Amino acid sequence: MEKLELQKIANEVRKSIVASVHSAKAGHPGGSLSAADVYTYLYFEEMNIDPKDPKKADRDRFVLSKGHTAPGLYSVLAHRGYFPVEDLLTLRKLGSYLQGHPDMKHIPGVDMSSGSLGQGISAAVGMALSAKLTNADYRVFTLLGDGEIQEGQVWEAAMFAGHRNLDNLIVIVDNNGLQIDGKIEDVCSPYPIDKKFESFNFHVINVENGNDMGQLKAAFDEARTVKGMPTAIVLKTTKGKGVSFMENNAGWHGKAPNDEELAIAMAELEKAGEALCQK
Numbered sequence: 001m002e003k004l005e006l007q008k009i010a011n012e013v014r015k016s017i018v019a020s021v022h023s024a025k026a027g028h029p030g031g032s033l034s035a036a037d038v039y040t041y042l043y044f045e046e047m048n049i050d051p052k053d054p055k056k057a058d059r060d061r062f063v064l065s066k067g068h069t070a071p072g073l074y075s076v077l078a079h080r081g082y083f084p085v086e087d088l089l090t091l092r093k094l095g096s097y098l099q100g101h102p103d104m105k106h107i108p109g110v111d112m113s114s115g116s117l118g119q120g121i122s123a124a125v126g127m128a129l130s131a132k133l134t135n136a137d138y139r140v141f142t143l144l145g146d147g148e149i150q151e152g153q154v155w156e157a158a159m160f161a162g163h164r165n166l167d168n169l170i171v172i173v174d175n176n177g178l179q180i181d182g183k184i185e186d187v188c189s190p191y192p193i194d195k196k197f198e199s200f201n202f203h204v205i206n207v208e209n210g211n212d213m214g215q216l217k218a219a220f221d222e223a224r225t226v227k228g229m230p231t232a233i234v235l236k237t238t239k240g241k242g243v244s245f246m247e248n249n250a251g252w253h254g255k256a257p258n259d260e261e262l263a264i265a266m267a268e269l270e271k272a273g274e275a276l277c278q279k
Contacts, residue, residue: 062141245264
Protein backbone atom coordinates (compact mmCIF):
# COMPACT_ATOMS: atom_id res chain seq x y z
CA MET A 1 0.00 0.00 0.00
CA GLU A 2 1.28 3.49 -0.86
CA LYS A 3 2.50 5.80 1.91
CA LEU A 4 -0.25 8.35 1.14
CA GLU A 5 -3.00 5.74 1.47
CA LEU A 6 -1.62 4.63 4.82
CA GLN A 7 -1.57 8.26 5.99
CA LYS A 8 -5.20 8.68 5.00
CA ILE A 9 -6.19 5.54 6.90
CA ALA A 10 -4.23 6.66 9.98
CA ASN A 11 -6.12 9.96 9.88
CA GLU A 12 -9.44 8.09 9.85
CA VAL A 13 -8.18 5.96 12.73
CA ARG A 14 -7.45 9.15 14.67
CA LYS A 15 -10.96 10.48 14.04
CA SER A 16 -12.43 7.27 15.42
CA ILE A 17 -10.16 7.39 18.48
CA VAL A 18 -11.32 10.88 19.40
CA ALA A 19 -14.97 10.13 18.65
CA SER A 20 -15.03 6.88 20.64
CA VAL A 21 -13.32 8.34 23.71
CA HIS A 22 -15.71 11.31 23.60
CA SER A 23 -18.68 8.93 23.36
CA ALA A 24 -17.40 6.91 26.31
CA LYS A 25 -16.65 10.06 28.33
CA ALA A 26 -13.50 8.18 29.40
CA GLY A 27 -10.42 6.57 27.92
CA HIS A 28 -6.85 7.26 26.84
CA PRO A 29 -6.57 9.43 23.73
CA GLY A 30 -2.96 10.64 24.06
CA GLY A 31 -1.15 7.33 23.71
CA SER A 32 -3.73 6.01 21.24
CA LEU A 33 -3.05 8.96 18.92
CA SER A 34 0.74 8.68 19.20
CA ALA A 35 0.50 5.03 18.11
CA ALA A 36 -2.13 5.49 15.38
CA ASP A 37 0.47 5.37 12.62
CA VAL A 38 2.18 2.20 13.80
CA TYR A 39 -1.21 0.53 14.39
CA THR A 40 -2.14 1.42 10.82
CA TYR A 41 1.16 0.24 9.35
CA LEU A 42 1.00 -3.09 11.19
CA TYR A 43 -2.59 -3.96 10.31
CA PHE A 44 -2.74 -2.60 6.76
CA GLU A 45 0.78 -3.37 5.58
CA GLU A 46 3.03 -5.50 7.77
CA MET A 47 1.18 -8.33 9.48
CA ASN A 48 -0.09 -11.56 7.97
CA ILE A 49 -3.73 -11.37 9.07
CA ASP A 50 -7.23 -11.95 7.70
CA PRO A 51 -10.21 -10.10 9.21
CA LYS A 52 -12.50 -12.79 7.76
CA ASP A 53 -10.57 -15.46 9.69
CA PRO A 54 -9.32 -13.78 12.88
CA LYS A 55 -8.11 -17.04 14.43
CA LYS A 56 -6.30 -18.54 11.44
CA ALA A 57 -3.43 -20.66 12.72
CA ASP A 58 -0.60 -19.04 10.77
CA ARG A 59 -1.58 -15.42 11.42
CA ASP A 60 0.90 -13.00 12.92
CA ARG A 61 0.04 -12.16 16.52
CA PHE A 62 -0.21 -8.70 18.10
CA VAL A 63 -0.23 -8.01 21.83
CA LEU A 64 -1.08 -4.51 23.04
CA SER A 65 1.05 -4.43 26.17
CA LYS A 66 0.03 -0.83 26.92
CA GLY A 67 -3.58 -1.98 27.04
CA HIS A 68 -5.05 1.34 28.11
CA THR A 69 -4.57 2.63 24.55
CA ALA A 70 -7.27 0.20 23.43
CA PRO A 71 -9.18 2.99 21.60
CA GLY A 72 -6.34 3.04 19.06
CA LEU A 73 -6.32 -0.74 18.61
CA TYR A 74 -10.12 -0.93 18.36
CA SER A 75 -10.16 1.85 15.79
CA VAL A 76 -7.65 0.16 13.47
CA LEU A 77 -9.35 -3.23 13.89
CA ALA A 78 -12.68 -1.70 12.89
CA HIS A 79 -11.24 0.13 9.87
CA ARG A 80 -9.48 -3.09 8.84
CA GLY A 81 -12.81 -4.92 8.84
CA TYR A 82 -12.84 -6.99 12.02
CA PHE A 83 -16.08 -5.39 13.25
CA PRO A 84 -18.32 -2.43 12.29
CA VAL A 85 -16.80 1.06 12.63
CA GLU A 86 -20.04 2.32 14.16
CA ASP A 87 -19.54 -0.05 17.10
CA LEU A 88 -16.59 2.11 18.20
CA LEU A 89 -19.07 4.59 19.68
CA THR A 90 -20.15 1.92 22.19
CA LEU A 91 -16.67 2.01 23.81
CA ARG A 92 -16.86 1.37 27.57
CA LYS A 93 -20.65 1.44 27.57
CA LEU A 94 -22.66 -1.09 29.59
CA GLY A 95 -23.14 -4.24 27.52
CA SER A 96 -20.57 -3.32 24.87
CA TYR A 97 -17.92 -5.84 23.88
CA LEU A 98 -15.46 -2.96 23.53
CA GLN A 99 -14.22 -2.70 27.09
CA GLY A 100 -11.70 -0.23 28.48
CA HIS A 101 -8.93 -2.77 27.89
CA PRO A 102 -8.59 -5.43 25.17
CA ASP A 103 -10.53 -8.67 25.75
CA MET A 104 -9.52 -11.66 23.63
CA LYS A 105 -12.70 -13.56 24.47
CA HIS A 106 -15.12 -11.05 23.00
CA ILE A 107 -13.30 -8.81 20.49
CA PRO A 108 -12.45 -10.17 17.03
CA GLY A 109 -8.78 -9.64 16.20
CA VAL A 110 -7.55 -9.33 19.78
CA ASP A 111 -4.94 -12.03 20.45
CA MET A 112 -4.34 -11.29 24.15
CA SER A 113 -6.27 -9.61 26.95
CA SER A 114 -4.08 -6.90 28.40
CA GLY A 115 -4.01 -3.84 30.59
CA SER A 116 -1.83 -4.66 33.59
CA LEU A 117 1.31 -2.83 32.50
CA GLY A 118 4.38 -4.96 31.93
CA GLN A 119 2.52 -8.19 31.36
CA GLY A 120 1.75 -8.00 27.64
CA ILE A 121 5.34 -8.44 26.52
CA SER A 122 5.59 -11.62 28.61
CA ALA A 123 2.56 -13.05 26.81
CA ALA A 124 4.10 -12.07 23.46
CA VAL A 125 7.36 -13.80 24.39
CA GLY A 126 5.38 -16.93 25.24
CA MET A 127 3.65 -16.83 21.86
CA ALA A 128 6.98 -16.41 20.08
CA LEU A 129 8.47 -19.35 21.99
CA SER A 130 5.42 -21.46 21.15
CA ALA A 131 5.98 -20.78 17.44
CA LYS A 132 9.60 -21.91 17.74
CA LEU A 133 8.67 -25.09 19.63
CA THR A 134 6.04 -26.06 17.05
CA ASN A 135 8.01 -24.95 13.97
CA ALA A 136 5.33 -22.40 13.10
CA ASP A 137 6.44 -19.41 11.04
CA TYR A 138 4.18 -16.66 12.39
CA ARG A 139 5.68 -13.55 13.96
CA VAL A 140 4.67 -11.82 17.19
CA PHE A 141 4.47 -8.06 17.59
CA THR A 142 3.95 -6.26 20.90
CA LEU A 143 3.53 -2.55 21.59
CA LEU A 144 4.79 -1.09 24.87
CA GLY A 145 4.57 2.38 26.32
CA ASP A 146 7.76 4.17 27.35
CA GLY A 147 6.32 4.67 30.83
CA GLU A 148 5.38 0.99 30.90
CA ILE A 149 9.00 -0.09 30.50
CA GLN A 150 9.62 1.21 34.02
CA GLU A 151 8.04 -2.12 35.05
CA GLY A 152 10.55 -4.83 36.01
CA GLN A 153 8.59 -7.62 34.35
CA VAL A 154 9.36 -6.04 30.97
CA TRP A 155 13.06 -6.71 31.47
CA GLU A 156 12.54 -10.26 32.72
CA ALA A 157 10.68 -10.95 29.47
CA ALA A 158 13.40 -9.22 27.43
CA MET A 159 16.09 -11.30 29.14
CA PHE A 160 14.24 -14.50 28.27
CA ALA A 161 13.57 -13.46 24.67
CA GLY A 162 17.21 -12.55 24.08
CA HIS A 163 18.46 -15.72 25.73
CA ARG A 164 16.15 -17.86 23.59
CA ASN A 165 17.10 -16.01 20.37
CA LEU A 166 13.45 -15.34 19.54
CA ASP A 167 13.94 -13.75 16.14
CA ASN A 168 10.22 -14.01 15.45
CA LEU A 169 9.52 -11.40 18.16
CA ILE A 170 9.29 -7.66 17.43
CA VAL A 171 8.99 -5.43 20.49
CA ILE A 172 7.83 -1.89 19.68
CA VAL A 173 8.23 0.96 22.19
CA ASP A 174 6.02 4.02 21.72
CA ASN A 175 8.46 6.61 23.03
CA ASN A 176 6.20 9.67 23.21
CA GLY A 177 8.04 10.94 26.28
CA LEU A 178 5.00 11.32 28.55
CA GLN A 179 3.12 9.20 31.04
CA ILE A 180 0.20 9.92 33.34
CA ASP A 181 2.31 11.88 35.85
CA GLY A 182 4.38 13.86 33.35
CA LYS A 183 7.66 13.39 31.49
CA ILE A 184 9.03 9.85 31.72
CA GLU A 185 12.53 11.21 32.34
CA ASP A 186 11.24 13.05 35.43
CA VAL A 187 9.06 10.24 36.81
CA CYS A 188 11.59 7.40 36.46
CA SER A 189 13.84 7.67 33.42
CA PRO A 190 14.10 4.51 31.30
CA TYR A 191 16.80 6.06 29.08
CA PRO A 192 18.80 4.94 27.20
CA ILE A 193 16.09 2.59 25.94
CA ASP A 194 18.10 1.26 22.99
CA LYS A 195 21.15 0.33 25.07
CA LYS A 196 19.01 -1.54 27.57
CA PHE A 197 17.47 -3.75 24.87
CA GLU A 198 20.87 -4.25 23.26
CA SER A 199 22.20 -5.54 26.58
CA PHE A 200 19.50 -8.24 26.49
CA ASN A 201 20.65 -9.44 23.04
CA PHE A 202 18.12 -7.50 20.94
CA HIS A 203 18.70 -6.00 17.52
CA VAL A 204 17.57 -2.40 18.07
CA ILE A 205 16.15 -0.03 15.48
CA ASN A 206 15.74 3.62 16.50
CA VAL A 207 13.11 5.53 14.53
CA GLU A 208 13.49 9.30 14.66
CA ASN A 209 9.86 9.97 13.69
CA GLY A 210 7.56 7.11 14.56
CA ASN A 211 4.60 9.02 13.10
CA ASP A 212 6.13 8.91 9.60
CA MET A 213 5.02 6.03 7.38
CA GLY A 214 8.25 6.02 5.36
CA GLN A 215 10.37 5.65 8.47
CA LEU A 216 8.05 2.94 9.80
CA LYS A 217 8.42 1.02 6.54
CA ALA A 218 12.21 1.21 6.71
CA ALA A 219 12.19 -0.05 10.32
CA PHE A 220 9.88 -3.01 9.70
CA ASP A 221 11.68 -3.91 6.48
CA GLU A 222 14.93 -4.06 8.47
CA ALA A 223 13.28 -6.12 11.22
CA ARG A 224 12.34 -8.76 8.63
CA THR A 225 16.03 -9.35 7.87
CA VAL A 226 17.11 -10.00 11.48
CA LYS A 227 18.03 -13.58 12.32
CA GLY A 228 19.08 -15.18 15.60
CA MET A 229 17.85 -12.46 17.96
CA PRO A 230 14.64 -10.55 18.77
CA THR A 231 14.13 -7.00 17.49
CA ALA A 232 13.21 -3.87 19.42
CA ILE A 233 11.90 -0.89 17.46
CA VAL A 234 12.00 2.33 19.48
CA LEU A 235 9.65 4.92 17.97
CA LYS A 236 10.03 8.58 18.83
CA THR A 237 6.44 9.82 18.61
CA THR A 238 4.24 12.74 19.64
CA LYS A 239 1.67 12.09 22.35
CA GLY A 240 -1.76 13.22 21.15
CA LYS A 241 -0.49 13.38 17.54
CA GLY A 242 -2.93 15.04 15.15
CA VAL A 243 -4.93 17.08 17.66
CA SER A 244 -3.15 20.34 18.41
CA PHE A 245 -4.33 20.87 21.99
CA MET A 246 -3.56 17.25 22.91
CA GLU A 247 -0.05 17.13 21.43
CA ASN A 248 2.77 16.83 24.00
CA ASN A 249 0.28 17.38 26.82
CA ALA A 250 0.38 14.79 29.62
CA GLY A 251 -3.05 15.95 30.77
CA TRP A 252 -4.56 14.13 27.77
CA HIS A 253 -3.09 10.78 28.84
CA GLY A 254 -6.41 9.60 30.22
CA LYS A 255 -9.35 11.95 29.80
CA ALA A 256 -12.09 12.46 27.25
CA PRO A 257 -12.75 15.61 25.21
CA ASN A 258 -15.97 17.51 25.88
CA ASP A 259 -18.34 18.49 23.06
CA GLU A 260 -16.47 21.68 22.22
CA GLU A 261 -13.09 19.96 22.25
CA LEU A 262 -14.47 17.15 20.09
CA ALA A 263 -15.61 19.69 17.48
CA ILE A 264 -12.18 21.34 17.39
CA ALA A 265 -10.35 18.01 17.17
CA MET A 266 -12.57 16.64 14.41
CA ALA A 267 -12.26 19.87 12.42
CA GLU A 268 -8.47 19.65 12.61
CA LEU A 269 -8.45 16.00 11.54
CA GLU A 270 -10.92 16.72 8.74
CA LYS A 271 -8.63 19.48 7.49
CA ALA A 272 -5.63 17.12 7.67
CA GLY A 273 -7.56 14.53 5.69
CA GLU A 274 -8.48 17.07 3.00
CA ALA A 275 -4.81 18.08 2.71
CA LEU A 276 -3.83 14.43 2.19
CA CYS A 277 -6.48 14.04 -0.53
CA GLN A 278 -5.00 16.99 -2.43
CA LYS A 279 -1.51 15.43 -2.57
